[in-house]
Amino acid sequence: MADNALNSTFTEEELQKTAALFNVTVPEKDVEAYRVLLSGLDEAAQTLLKEEDYLPGLDLGRFPRENIHRPAEGENDHNAWAYRVTIKSTSTEDLSGLLSGKALAIKDNVNIGNVPSILGTDVISPGSYIPKYDATVVTRVLSAGATVVGKGACENFSMSPTSFTNAQSAVENPHAPGFNAGGSSSGCAALVASGIVDMAIGGDQGGSIRVPASYCGIVGLKPTFGLVPYTGIASLDAVVDHTGPMTKTVLDNALLLQVIAGRDEYDDRQIGLPIPLPAYHDELSKFADAPKDAVKGFKIGIISESFDMPGLDPRVISKVIEAAKAFETLGEDVTVEDISVPMHAMAPAIWTVATRQGFSEHGLRGQNPLRFGVHDADLTIALQEWNQEMFDKLALKNPAGTNALLGGQIIKDKYPGLTSKALNLARKLKDTYNELFERYDVLITPCAPTPANYTSAPEDDIMTKMSKAIGTTQNTAPFNISGNPAMSLPIAMLAPLEDETLKLPVGMQLVGKSFGELEILKAAYAWEQNFDWKSF
Structure with missing residues (x-):
């Protein structure tokens, strides 16, 4: 021996x-x-270290990358770009696809091969993580004829519903400089809202598509869990990882969803994915001449508990209820009624406990989950060992991140088994929502609780910074942990509390049954085509 x-x-x-x-x-x-x-x-380890990693291929002949660069000072509208690049298919067949002529931004946590992913942070050196392959959604939009023109800046590790945590610069609301654009898909929202790009692909673990959509006045959809493959996207926690379309209009949202949705050979999140999927854009286009018909016979439920969440601006409550009731003017057979869903009030707590350990261990510390799929070993290695400098950098820009880092370990140590219980309750929450769709086509809640607020300053203390974010996702995060599809649709303009001379967008959230994106899109399209949200 x-x-x-x-x-x-x-x-x-x-x-x-x-x-x-x-x-x-x-x-x-x-x-x-x-x-x-x-x-x-x-x-065994030495054997594998000698072996080349097995990653999806990168077809630079079909999808060449040109002019990869960080935008120069003065060339970054709203501080919304992380990296610029131009990628367009060389295939004539691709260029005649559904997204022909469309310019797209991709959130900076989504892999674009040979283009650095900054992830909104300086905890790891900017430019040090360069993906070797394209995310599945990137390949799909390029194959459909889109031109990818860059990576939209995102919040620090995608862990903030506010837009001042990016380590490089705060993303500004295109409607009002100095105001919050929402997060974490902040750059994508600002780029779409300002018309710099036609569309964008964002990411959403607690509201990170819908909150910036609400603040910036665009259409943002978090699809059903697993509908759009997450392969090649930096994960926070696999149980709430979602990626989806951010667009100016509902029809464009359906178009982009039609391109990126569907089964992927790598992503084990795609549980119960129906085959075939609806052709979302094609189905919606049938109502072009009579948008009201898209909601013919619809029954819509307004979740009462969603208006009892702390911090909701009474004006937002009023506008969302008014916008929801407006559906009844689109046809005698459209009904809207209040419903009580007591478990909705508990949902933010379920999301918090169910995700905190994953955010800490996986999203921030690179402890890869034992699950199938494509894993980015370089990023995992970069996050394995934390030190004081890394902690201080994250705390300075995004105390929500350091709060999650510590909180995940506290949940694990102080409340053993509670994460497992929270995940069981998440199934109960999903069942509770989906039972409602035996009676209703769409559910409605407020999206963000207020119009965008004024952004934080770097020198602000932790509680000042956190006060800008607390409560922001209380109506969005529940549908991450339940997996239901949910959209923010712009419905009004209101003055922010800091400046009564301004008007900033307000979003209403529409929620559907699992894989019920088409019902959401129909309702949103009917509302959008019959009402002017900027003057509603």
Whole structure:
């Protein structure tokens, strides 16, 4: 046994240090045996380290990258760009696709091969993480004829519903400089709202498509969990990872969804995906001459508890209810009624507990979940070991991130088993919502609780910064953990509390059954085509 132990690179000190993590000590008489047994891990590891990684291919002939660069000072409208690049298919067949002529921005946590992902942070060196392949959604939009023109800036590790946490610069609301554009898909929302791009692909773990859509006055859809593949996108927690379309109009939203939705060979989030999927844009286009008919016979429920959340601006409550009731003017057979969903009030707590450990361990510390799919080892390695400098950098720009880092460990240590219980309750929440769709076609809640507020300053203390974000996702996060599709639709303009001379957008949230995107799109299209949200 002793001779075999000499071949092990695993020392007794390392063995006991590892055992101490579990509050145990390996008995002295067994040390040599474990050193030999565990040396097999080293042998397996050395074998794999010599092997080339197995990642999706990158077709630079079909999808060449041109002019990759960080935007220069003075060339970054609203501070909304992370990186610029031009990618357009060389295939004439691709260029005649559904997205022909459309310019797209891609959120900066989405892989574009050979283009750095900054992830909105300086915890890892900007430019140090360069993906080697394209995310599935990127390949799909390029194959449909779109031109990808850059990566939209996102919030620090995508962990903020506000737009001042990006380590490079705060993204500004295109309607009012200095005001919050929402997060974490802040750059994408600002670029679409200002008309710099036609469309964008954002990401959403708690409201990160819908909140910036609400603040910037665009259409933002978080699809059903798994409908759009997440392959090649930096994850926060696989149970709430969503990616989806951000557009100016509902019809464009349906068009982009039609291109990016569907089964992907890599993503194990795609549970229960129906085949075939609706042709969302084609189905919606049938109502072009009579948009009211899109909601013929619809029954719409307004979730009463969604208006009882703390911090909701009474003016937002009034506008959302007015906009919801307006559906009844689109046809005698359209009904709108208030409904009580008591569990909706508990949903933010379910989301918080269910995700906090994953955000901390996986999203921030690179502890990859044991699940199938494509994994980005370089990013995992960059996040493995935290130090004081990294913590201080994140705390300075985004205390929500350091709060999640600490909170995940607290949940794990102080409340063992509670994350598992929260995930069970998430299934109950999903069942609760989906039972309602036996009676209703669409549910309605407010989206963001207020119009955009004034952005925070770098020198503000933690509580001042956090006060801008607390409560923002209380009506959006529930549908991340339930997995239901949800959209922010612009319905009005209101003055922010900080400046009564301004008008900023307000969004209404429309929610559907699992894989019920078409019902949401029909309702949103009918409303959009019959009412002018800027003067509603």
